[in-house]
Amino acid sequence: MEPPATSPLRSPGFLGLLGYRLLALLANQILTVTVGWQVYQRTGDALSLGLIGLSEVIPYVAFALFAGYAVDHLPRRKVGMVASLGLATTTLLLAGIAHGTLPAGFGGGDNLMIYAAVALNGVVRAFFTPVYMSLFARVLRREQYARGAGVGSVVMQTGLVLGPALGGLLIALVGVAGTYLVATAFAAIAAVAVLRVRVTEPPLPSTREPVFASIGAGLRFVRHNQIVFGALALDMFSVLFGGAVALLPAFVEDIFQAGPEALGLLRAAPALGAVGMGLWLAGRPPQRHAGHLLLGSVAAFGLCIIGFALSQLFWVSMLMLALSGAFDSVSMVIRSTIVQLATPDEMRGRVASINGIFIGASNELGAFESGLAARLLGLVPSVLFGGVMTLVTVGWTAKLAPKLRRLDLREL
Secondary structure, rough: OOOOOHHHHOOHHHHHHEEEEEEEHHHHHHHHHHHHHHHHHHOOOOOHHHHHHHHHHHHHHHHHHHHHHHHHHHHHHHHHHHHHHHHHHHHHHHHHHHHOOOOOOOOOOHHHHHHHHHHHHHHHHHHHHHHHHHHHHHOOOHHHHHHHHHHHHHHHHHHHHHHHHHHHHHHHHHHHHHHHHHHHHHHHHHHHHHHHHOOOOOOOOOOOOHHHHHHHHHHHHOOOHHHHHHHHHHHHHHHHHHHOHHHHHHHHHHHHHOOOHHHHHHHHHHHHHHHHHHHHHHHHOOOOHHHHHHHHHHHHHHHHHHHHHHOOOHHHHHHHHHHHHHHHHHHHHHHHHHHHHHHHHHHHHHHHHHHHHHHHHHHHHHHHHHHHHHHOHHHHHHHHHHHHHHHHHHHHHHOOOHEEEEEEEHHH
């Protein structure tokens, strides 16, 4: 039985924060799977799926550092509320495009307005990670961070399971426009939930450091910390090359000849595996040999992507994606714990935004890389190439970041 003093679930503030995270994730995941289905149905082009990621990552990266600055200098819950309302606005705009209720010609026949809405979502998403991670450190004690990261991973992956599956089901039942409206409702509830989180926020600084000087301090902190920088870079490049998820609409239609329900199942499979692993890690948080465990889990992730590329059976492909999610969960929990333990409280927003850039950029740039590689190499060879490059990334990181390789979390 876990001692009461170490259980993060005994913190009302942490429970409220998890509710906010889950609601925002559901909204964003429903949006993501719906946009992918809508665009591929219109174009039948794998590159168009990659352009979705590119449309989101450019504004995300452009605004992420400023989002971190805002979180460090403004009330964090209010920033989270504004971000949630921005997500609701994005889904409403996409619903209007899908339903044809916008003025004639406003959406365009070439999907430009869809990409513009996705770009708006990129701006909004830049605020979610800094808000969550900065509040995380306020609702838990330091000795609870590792277990809290495991629980947070379970909640996040639960959203990644339910969101795509619900999105695929809703597309089949109520159509694309109706699915976007459900996402709008989740985002609006998230805005209320974050304001109700029970937490004592730090006092606002009496004098605000110049924006670019403040951002520069956060960048220097990450760059000169070999463990933090190595963990973030490992995650970024492994997901950049190993991201097969963006191509799932093409696999569903061209390889498996299935419909939106199958897409929802495949999109949910990595998160399903991650939930199981997250539950394990929540009770047994990694401490000793964390560096070796991190590198090994990312290498196993790459092998799963290779297995997915070579599979011709739907259930085998689902299994490979589920295992990839389980191994990715290990690396995510270790990376999150590293960032929380190593970051000063007054710098959490900025460091979290840099962490978000590494994660977000890898996801969206990975989607673009996958779409471009599929156009140049073919669908299956492009995913196979990505898995091999993930293994190469692990080898280079192990060589260039010896402190990360030998990491014991108890020493941070």
